[in-house]
Amino acid sequence: MAYASCGILGRVPDAIWSVLIDPNRRAILELLRERPRAVGELVDALDLSQPATSKHLRVLRDAGVVRVEQDAQRRVYTLDPAPLAELDAWLAPYRRLWNARLDTLGRYLDDTKET
Amino acid sequence: MAYASCGILGRVPDAIWSVLIDPNRRAILELLRERPRAVGELVDALDLSQPATSKHLRVLRDAGVVRVEQDAQRRVYTLDPAPLAELDAWLAPYRRLWNARLDTLGRYLDDTKET
DNA sequence: GAGGCATATGCCATGCAAGGAATACACGCC
DNA sequence: GGCGTGTATTCCTTGCATGGCATATGCCTC
Structure with missing residues (x-):
């Protein structure tokens, strides 16, 4: 939310970091960015066993970046960014900081252009 | 640099992710954000042994987020964001995505205000 | 060039996260 | 109520990153 990107909230929860560590979890996030998906879909898309996928989903749930909705036997996961x-x-x-650097570069380019 | 934040480059190198995993490394980055520091300074600031600190600095160097400059026996590390x-x-x-959500929330608030 | 300071590296032990296999659980259908 | 499908959980093993300790390396002073 807005107050978050204002830097008021400060600390990133460890859970968020641990989500990002793992490439498979990042892959899941990207798949869910497209659309909500059931676990089976994710299993097919990733090259992972179903239990492994479920475990990653648990981590993602605990971090609050995905939400589950039950549809009969299937569980459909949705991204919560x-x-x-x-x-x-x-x-x-x-x-x-890196914007400052870009500004410096920009000024440098402007200066050389003038020369 | 510019081309990076334009999203052309795409994939975040694994080295960057592995930098962020560790709380101590994130702490080092924050310390260096303030000003360049010698290793000894970092060792004092963090609650870590000197060897451990050096190892983290190695990871940061390999990822390219810090640069070293030698000053006699001391090595002064600088942040490269x-x-x-x-x-x-x-x-x-x-x-x-989360901006979209904020927009939705904004419209919702506007609507209820009008009611 | 010997000794002392500042930092890096090697080796070892420990802990922890990830994945596989088996199994438990939940739901719908017949 | 038994069965098949879809998903979560448990147990176990393995690999890997972390940190401490000891030690090597580099540099400066006397």
């Missing part, structure tokens, strides 16, 4: 805003907030101060 | 732009690029599609 909100917690990632914390990550964005964490990144903000660094973003300022 | 550029590679973090890749992370920013990775985050971009998700940012769009």
Whole structure:
């Protein structure tokens, strides 16, 4: 949310970091970015066993970046990007730094153009 | 740099992710955000042994997020935020999503106000 | 060039996260 | 109520990253 990207919230929960560590979990996030999917779909898309996939989904659930909805025997997972805003907030101060660098580069280019 | 935050580069290198996993490494980044520091300074600031600190610095160096400069026996580390732009690029599609949510929320609030 | 300081590296032990296999659980259908 | 499908959980093993300790390396001073 807005207050998160303003940097007021400060600390990124460990759960969020641990989500990002794993490539498979990042892959799941990207798949869910497209549309909600049942577990079986994810299993097919990733090259992973069903139990392994379920375990990753558990981590994602605990971190709050996905939500489950039950549809008969299937469980459909949906992306909830909100917690990632914390990550964005964490990144903000660094973003300022590399933007400063870009500004410097920009001025340099302008100056050389004038020469 | 610019091309990174434009999202052209796509994949965040594994090295960047592995940097972020560790709380101590994130702490080092934050310390260096303030100003460049020698290893000894970092050892004091973190609650870590000197060897452990050096190992983390190695990881950070390999990922390209810090640079070293030698000053007699001391090595002064400086933050280089550029590679973090890749992370920013990775985050971009998700940012769009939570912004969309905020817009929805905004409209909802506007509507209820009108009622 | 010997000794002392600052940092890096090697080796070892420990802990922990990830994946596989088997199994438990939940739901719908006949 | 038994059965098949879809998903979660448990147990176990393995690999890997972390940190401490000891030690190597580099540099400066006397």
